[in-house]
Amino acid sequence: MSFFARFAQNRGALIGLIILLTIIAMAILAPLLFPESPWRMVQRPFLPPMEVDGFPLGTDTMGRNVAAGLMHGAWVSLLIGLVSTTVALAIGVPLGAIAGYYGGLIDDALMRFTEFFQTIPNFALAIVLVAIMQPSITSIVLAIAIVSWPPVARLVRAEFLSLRNREYVEAARLVGQSNTTIILRQILPNTLSPIIVLASLMVATAILLESALSFLGLGDPNVMSWGYMIGAARTVIRQAWWLSFFPGVAILLTVLALNLVGEGLDDALNPKLARERS
Amino acid sequence: MKTPLALAIAATAFTLSGAHADEPRHGGTIDTIIQPEPPGLVLGMIQNDPTRKVAGNIYEGLLSYSTDLEPRPQLAESWDVDDDGLVWTFQLREGVTWHDGEPFTAEDVVFSADVFHRELNPSARAVLDHVESIEADGDHTVVFTLKQPFGPFLLSFEAGTFTMVPKHLYEGTDFRDNEHNSHPIGTGPFKFENWDRGTVIELVRNDDYYVDDLPYLDGINWHVIPDGASRAVAYENGTVDVLPNGTVENFDIPRLAELDNTCMTEEGHEYFSPFAMLWMNNREGPTEDKRFRQAVMYAMDREFARDVLWNGLGNVPLSSFGSNARFQHDGLEPYDHDPDRARELLDEMGYDGEEVRLLPLPYGETWTRWAEAVQQNLREVGINVRTQSTDVGGWNQRLGDWDYDLAFTFLYQYGDPALGISRTYLSSNIERGSPWNNVGGYENERVDELFNEAATAFPDEERESLYREVQEILHEDVPVGWLMELGFPTLYRCDVNDLVTSGVGVNDGFKDAWLDR
Numbered sequence: 001m002s003f004f005a006r007f008a009q010n011r012g013a014l015i016g017l018i019i020l021l022t023i024i025a026m027a028i029l030a031p032l033l034f035p036e037s038p039w040r041m042v043q044r045p046f047l048p049p050m051e052v053d054g055f056p057l058g059t060d061t062m063g064r065n066v067a068a069g070l071m072h073g074a075w076v077s078l079l080i081g082l083v084s085t086t087v088a089l090a091i092g093v094p095l096g097a098i099a100g101y102y103g104g105l106i107d108d109a110l111m112r113f114t115e116f117f118q119t120i121p122n123f124a125l126a127i128v129l130v131a132i133m134q135p136s137i138t139s140i141v142l143a144i145a146i147v148s149w150p151p152v153a154r155l156v157r158a159e160f161l162s163l164r165n166r167e168y169v170e171a172a173r174l175v176g177q178s179n180t181t182i183i184l185r186q187i188l189p190n191t192l193s194p195i196i197v198l199a200s201l202m203v204a205t206a207i208l209l210e211s212a213l214s215f216l217g218l219g220d221p222n223v224m225s226w227g228y229m230i231g232a233a234r235t236v237i238r239q240a241w242w243l244s245f246f247p248g249v250a251i252l253l254t255v256l257a258l259n260l261v262g263e264g265l266d267d268a269l270n271p272k273l274a275r276e277r278s
Numbered sequence: 279m280k281t282p283l284a285l286a287i288a289a290t291a292f293t294l295s296g297a298h299a300d301e302p303r304h305g306g307t308i309d310t311i312i313q314p315e316p317p318g319l320v321l322g323m324i325q326n327d328p329t330r331k332v333a334g335n336i337y338e339g340l341l342s343y344s345t346d347l348e349p350r351p352q353l354a355e356s357w358d359v360d361d362d363g364l365v366w367t368f369q370l371r372e373g374v375t376w377h378d379g380e381p382f383t384a385e386d387v388v389f390s391a392d393v394f395h396r397e398l399n400p401s402a403r404a405v406l407d408h409v410e411s412i413e414a415d416g417d418h419t420v421v422f423t424l425k426q427p428f429g430p431f432l433l434s435f436e437a438g439t440f441t442m443v444p445k446h447l448y449e450g451t452d453f454r455d456n457e458h459n460s461h462p463i464g465t466g467p468f469k470f471e472n473w474d475r476g477t478v479i480e481l482v483r484n485d486d487y488y489v490d491d492l493p494y495l496d497g498i499n500w501h502v503i504p505d506g507a508s509r510a511v512a513y514e515n516g517t518v519d520v521l522p523n524g525t526v527e528n529f530d531i532p533r534l535a536e537l538d539n540t541c542m543t544e545e546g547h548e549y550f551s552p553f554a555m556l557w558m559n560n561r562e563g564p565t566e567d568k569r570f571r572q573a574v575m576y577a578m579d580r581e582f583a584r585d586v587l588w589n590g591l592g593n594v595p596l597s598s599f600g601s602n603a604r605f606q607h608d609g610l611e612p613y614d615h616d617p618d619r620a621r622e623l624l625d626e627m628g629y630d631g632e633e634v635r636l637l638p639l640p641y642g643e644t645w646t647r648w649a650e651a652v653q654q655n656l657r658e659v660g661i662n663v664r665t666q667s668t669d670v671g672g673w674n675q676r677l678g679d680w681d682y683d684l685a686f687t688f689l690y691q692y693g694d695p696a697l698g699i700s701r702t703y704l705s706s707n708i709e710r711g712s713p714w715n716n717v718g719g720y721e722n723e724r725v726d727e728l729f730n731e732a733a734t735a736f737p738d739e740e741r742e743s744l745y746r747e748v749q750e751i752l753h754e755d756v757p758v759g760w761l762m763e764l765g766f767p768t769l770y771r772c773d774v775n776d777l778v779t780s781g782v783g784v785n786d787g788f789k790d791a792w793l794d795r
Binding site: 037039040041045061062063131134135217218221222232235236238239 | 527529533582586587638643646647649650651653654657658664665666667668669
């Protein structure tokens with residue numbers, strides 16, 4: 001069975017993938033469909049959805065087009081999710097690999113360091129980091145990456161611990177391959193599938209984190225994101241439900257889709273497990 | 279300049295109060311809100327807004343001010359000035375007692391002004407710098423002799439700024455450590471009763487008040503409710519009857535104002551008349567160029583900001599002097615919303631798209647939205663703006679260090695240009711470290727001269743012509759952006775009568791208030 005066929009066996013994963021592709025399409029098409037800045041005040045404020053042509057989702061407290069904000073926000077949310085996950089992987093994977101491969105003192109030192117981050121609640125740490133660095137896209141991406149790499153490190157370490165004494169690793173050592181080569185060429189490729197699954201879930205978490213930060217007013221003030229839209233709308237929730245509803249649904253769908261896709265990837269990459277489960 | 283909504287409310291208020299009996303009656307306690315909880319209640323020692331609101335009903339000044347900022351008798355019965363504008367004689371009311379029963383005399387006035395305020399109160403000190411001597415002439419006459427005439431002198435005696443404190447309790451003590459600070463003693467219509475920290479401050483009627491019949495109320499309870507939404511609910515469910523300005527979030531006001539038996543007034547802030555401004559760094563960057571600053575004025579849609587963000591409450595100012603300030607020059611050509619004119623000016627100066635940082639005021643949602651609107655206005659004429667968000671501490675520090683290009687702020691005007699306006703433009707008022715002086719770094723010798731002369735010119739006609747000239751120069755130079763004179767509405771049940779009768783609103787308003795229920 002091909003990889004995709006296995007993935008498609010999970011009906012939920014397929015739906016998730018479709019939603020995710022739609023959102024990616026939204027993000028890509030945003031500048032084409034709404035070439036104007038989403039910050040532009042274009043109509044009277046508090047226009048309800050479907051009332052005026054061209055404003056299917058209405059306007060916000062200042063007469064900005066909610067649909068434009070939603071589309072441009074998709075770009076921001078996906079971008080932050082992907083970049084911060086990449087950065088988190090870039091920190092977590094090497095640390096976990098080194099700790100798991102070498103073991104001993106190095107492992108102890110690195111794991112204590114990791115635990116240091118794990119004991120601080122994620123969100124609290126992210127708030128502090130963003131507040132210190134001044135809110136901007138870069139500081140938010142960094143903050144999210146810094147709070148989300150420890151699980152990666154632990155996962156990679158566990159994989160390495162179980163793989164480092166396999167015969168093919170022993171064989172590689174025997175033919176005189178260097179430690180770096182063994183880590184990169186022999187063991188790492190075999191840990192990829194759990195990392196990919198974890199990464200897809202991390203993108204979802206990152207999007208949630210960014211939204212939560214923006215909601216609290218710690219977003220980049222120059223960027224229209226979903227979290228910002230909800231944060232700005234929360235004060236008028238009694239007058240204008242649609243301002244927080246649509247971005248809320250967008251976040252829900254994206255995070256749900258990413259989770260479903262993650263699960264599908266898990267099934268596709270670990271066919272044995274999937275078969276046992278079903 | 280009221281919106282139809284405000285007009286409708288005003289009309290409702292009128293008809294409702296018209297239907298009531300006009301005879302004030304005694305009795306009843308008013309529940310209201312104080313936000314945030316004040317750090318202490320000794321006016322003169324603490325001058326922030328919540329302290330003024332609560333303690334303005336406990337303490338008094340020599341004068342109070344109408345909503346037109348006309349001086350009215352309070353502890354002083356009458357006053358007089360010699361022909362040179364130098365010697366001011368105040369006749370005090372007789373038979374006034376402090377809340378502990380001691381008589382209030384001219385000695386208390388001399389002590390409050392010459393000792394207490396000179397030591398503790400920077401805003402009173404600004405006035406006292408012009409005063410040569412303060413002397414008591416008998417028990418009920420006080421004579422202030424000035425070094426030179428000082429135009430706003432008669433506007434300086436408001437209770438919150440020039441508080442009368444009891445000499446017999448404070449003389450010779452460490453003022454800040456005085457045991458009576460926890461139980462303030464004033465001459466006002468209400469006496470301090472109890473302060474349950476974090477919950478409520480209770481004031482009760484002063485039965486020995488020197489005006490017969492006043493006050494009508496038995497007491498005032500100032501509730502402390504930290505959460506904005508809960509404060510709105512407290513009004514909706516009837517726990518409180520009066521919402522002083524600044525108690526509920528802006529966006530809640532139209533909703534609350536439409537509730538049954540609810541009246542709203544925009545009066546009662548004339549003395550402070552908060553003026554929202556956009557600091558522009560006159561020292562460096564594109565904002566150093568006058569044409570850039572003018573372009574910013576043309577680019578901003580200030581009417582939009584007032585109507586959409588402030589629910590139509592407030593006033594778009596013509597120029598540097600607000601409508602409640604004296605000597606406003608109304609012949610200047612307004613900076614209307616004109617993006618094309620802004621683009622022309624930017625072209626003319628050769629603006630190259632250099633990044634300009636915008637610092638919003640971290641005072642809540644309305645201010646954040648406002649910064650977004652201004653950011654968008656400026657981007658639309660081609661200015662490359664980047665908003666930087668910050669907290670209150672960061673905002674103070676960045677302005678104090680002049681580390682900004684554009685920044686939101688608002689300042690009180692105190693009725694007279696020499697008290698509340700000149701401080702923003704005088705080059706002598708440029709000093710690193712404070713966000714409240716001439717932060718923009720504007721320097722113009724002629725403006726300095728005119729402001730200084732006008733402060734001490736006498737009589738008023740003299741001042742008027744000097745202030746006209748200064749306004750013309752400022753209007754051309756645009757040292758700061760003039761955003762809006764903020765409207766700070768007070769919401770209250772319509773059966774609370776005569777609540778806002780002075781230029782400081784509820785700060786001394788409960789004296790005359792009465793309940794019709």
